[in-house]
Amino acid sequence: MIQITIIKIxxxxxxxxxxxxxxxxxxxxxxxxxxxxxxxxxxxxxCLAFPNRFDEIFVIxxxxxxxxxxxxxxxxxxxxxxxxxxxxxxxxxxxxxxxRADDARRMGLFLDEKHGIYGHPLKAGDEAAxxxxxxxxxxxxxxxxxxxxxxxxxxxxxYAAMSEFxxxxxxxxxxxxxxxxxxxxxxxxxxxxxKFLELVRGQYxxxxxxxxxxxxxxxxxxxxxxxxxxRIRELRDAGRDEQRILELTC
Ligand SMILES: Nc1nc2c(ncn2[C@@H]2O[C@H](COP(=O)(O)OP(=O)(O)OP(=O)(O)O)[C@@H](O)[C@H]2O)c(=O)[nH]1
Ligand SMILES: [Mg+2]
Numbered sequence: 001m002i003q004i005t006i007i008k009i010x011x012x013x014x015x016x017x018x019x020x021x022x023x024x025x026x027x028x029x030x031x032x033x034x035x036x037x038x039x040x041x042x043x044x045x046x047c048l049a050f051p052n053r054f055d056e057i058f059v060i061x062x063x064x065x066x067x068x069x070x071x072x073x074x075x076x077x078x079x080x081x082x083x084x085x086x087x088x089x090x091x092x093x094x095x096x097x098x099x100r101a102d103d104a105r106r107m108g109l110f111l112d113e114k115h116g117i118y119g120h121p122l123k124a125g126d127e128a129a130x131x132x133x134x135x136x137x138x139x140x141x142x143x144x145x146x147x148x149x150x151x152x153x154x155x156x157x158x159y160a161a162m163s164e165f166x167x168x169x170x171x172x173x174x175x176x177x178x179x180x181x182x183x184x185x186x187x188x189x190x191x192x193x194x195k196f197l198e199l200v201r202g203q204y205x206x207x208x209x210x211x212x213x214x215x216x217x218x219x220x221x222x223x224x225x226x227x228x229x230x231r232i233r234e235l236r237d238a239g240r241d242e243q244r245i246l247e248l249t250c
Contacts, residue, residue, distance in 0.1 A: 003062050
């Protein structure tokens with residue numbers, strides 16, 4: 001089972017209009033500082049936040065109670081004037097957890113109304129997070145042959161292909177910056193990942209390296225995935241192995 005919390009700014013659209021036309025720079029600064037604060041508060045509790053759309057942030061919140069969420073809401077309300085809601089979903093897969101979170105919000109099911117926290121009643125249990133950290137192999141040499149914006153365009157197309165492929169497998173892909181992606185995965189079957197690698201190699205001529213990590217919390221799963229990815233690089237650079245997909249276990 002995995003637990004996902006979706007954080008959203010309330011009444012953002014109408015509020016942005018009150019800032020007048022000269023507002024874009026203010027919104028960009030607000031969104032960046034909101035993400036920073038959310039990542040900081042959740043990562044202290046071994047969770048990991050994912051940049052989704054800038055006004056909506058996903059968090060793997062395994063192990064966090066409603067009270068823990070309320071504590072974070074209190075801290076955020078001290079920093080931001082804007083209202084935020086959180087909705088918590090649990091599911092067998094990341095896609096299901098995201099759907100459960102969404103339907104609790106739509107049904108107006110509060111776990112803590114005072115703090116704007118929605119969700120179905122939480123079950124404590126066998127929580128686990130699985131993350132696939134994907135990184136383009138040799139993006140520096142690709143970048144040296146293309147202009148910066150052409151590289152960005154390629155990254156967006158890779159992201160779209162990844163999102164579609166993994167959504168079909170109940171998993172959620174996020175762009176993390178540079179040439180890095182993380183997938184909150186329902187499963188980490190190497191044959192399925194290999195299928196995706198074949199697809200992008202055929203379509204875009206790009207190779208990915210994929211580190212897999214599984215742990216109770218989001219932050220630990222990401223750490224294991226990144227360690228696996230770094231190990232792939234070490235093996236490659238030592239000329240020892242041409243492994244593209246690796247899972248290290250703790
Ligand atoms: N989000 C995130 N970004 C990273 C990480 N490591 C590197 N980056 C970013 O990725 C960019 C590309 O770096 P690399 O992937 O090391 O470069 P590369 O040429 O593709 O080298 P290889 O991946 O080893 O083949 C860097 O400029 C950083 O922006 C990471 O762990 N997480
Ligand atoms: Mg790379």
